[in-house]
Amino acid sequence: MNAPPVATPTFTRLPRHIAIVMDGNGRWAQQRGRRRSVGHRVGARSIREITEECARLGVERLTLYAFSAENWKRPKPEIRFLMNLLARYLVKERGTILDNNVQLAAIGRIGELPGLVQRRLAELIDVSSRNDGLTLCLALNYGGRTEIVDAARRAMQLAKDDALEPDALDERTFADLLYAGPGVADPDLLIRTGGDCRVSNFLLWEISYAEIYVTDTQWPDFRAPALHAAIREFERRDRRFGGLND
Numbered sequence: 001m002n003a004p005p006v007a008t009p010t011f012t013r014l015p016r017h018i019a020i021v022m023d024g025n026g027r028w029a030q031q032r033g034r035r036r037s038v039g040h041r042v043g044a045r046s047i048r049e050i051t052e053e054c055a056r057l058g059v060e061r062l063t064l065y066a067f068s069a070e071n072w073k074r075p076k077p078e079i080r081f082l083m084n085l086l087a088r089y090l091v092k093e094r095g096t097i098l099d100n101n102v103q104l105a106a107i108g109r110i111g112e113l114p115g116l117v118q119r120r121l122a123e124l125i126d127v128s129s130r131n132d133g134l135t136l137c138l139a140l141n142y143g144g145r146t147e148i149v150d151a152a153r154r155a156m157q158l159a160k161d162d163a164l165e166p167d168a169l170d171e172r173t174f175a176d177l178l179y180a181g182p183g184v185a186d187p188d189l190l191i192r193t194g195g196d197c198r199v200s201n202f203l204l205w206e207i208s209y210a211e212i213y214v215t216d217t218q219w220p221d222f223r224a225p226a227l228h229a230a231i232r233e234f235e236r237r238d239r240r241f242g243g244l245n246d
């Protein structure tokens with residue numbers, strides 16, 4: 001049976017961009033005597049619920065760490081399971097994405113993902129591109145250091161092509177070369193589920209001034225009320241960006 005719908009509260013200060021390290025799927029399953037894959041499957045349901053809730057609240061962008069560049073070190077069957085789940089998700093969640101006016105995006109070395117995942121991703125990015133609500137950005141085969149190296153390579157190539165003066169490279173122009181492209185606001189709130197207090201190579205450049213919120217709740221249990229609690233905590237934070245507030 002599905003849980004009863006949760007009323008959507010109003011917030012005085014809503015993060016424009018929320019980024020989430022979705023951790024704890026494996027432990028969630030193991031604690032219930034189930035295979036880790038069960039945790040990933042239930043975790044995919046949390047993705048749906050959190051996407052819908054962010055769309056309803058008016059959050060502009062939600063970036064989810066779905067598969068890190070380091071996750072290839074996991075056992076082959078788990079990788080295969082995650083890639084199949086992702087390929088299925090991109091078909092199954094088409095309705096959720098389109099009905100909620102969500103625009104899909106992806107960051108990471110997408111060209112190294114299995115062909116089927118790449119095709120389904122490109123298709124859903126394309127069909128959702130005219131939506132103008134929440135942008136759901138999946139970080140896939142993503143590493144923060146890799147992203148910075150890839151941006152540096154692009155900057156060097158532009159300089160070689162006489163399209164960029166080295167002196168003209170500043171934080172703004174460099175940020176435009178990151179995977180998400182120009183004009184994307186940095187995350188205001190970084191949530192990590194599963195209780196570990198680390199960044200795990202996620203959005204290293206972009207989270208410079210993000211408020212960090214770590215919860216012991218594991219990703220399969222992270223649903224709308226848990227998101228509301230994270231945003232309530234965000235509302236209480238005093239953001240100074242290196243300056244002083246009165």
Ligand code: FPP
Binds near residue numbers: 065
């Ligand atoms: C890890 O929990 C989480 C991931 C490997 C990434 C998130 C993946 C999903 C939510 C699966 C579905 C994704 C899509 C896009 C359909 P973990 O295995 O590291 O948990 P543990 O720390 O308890 O071992």
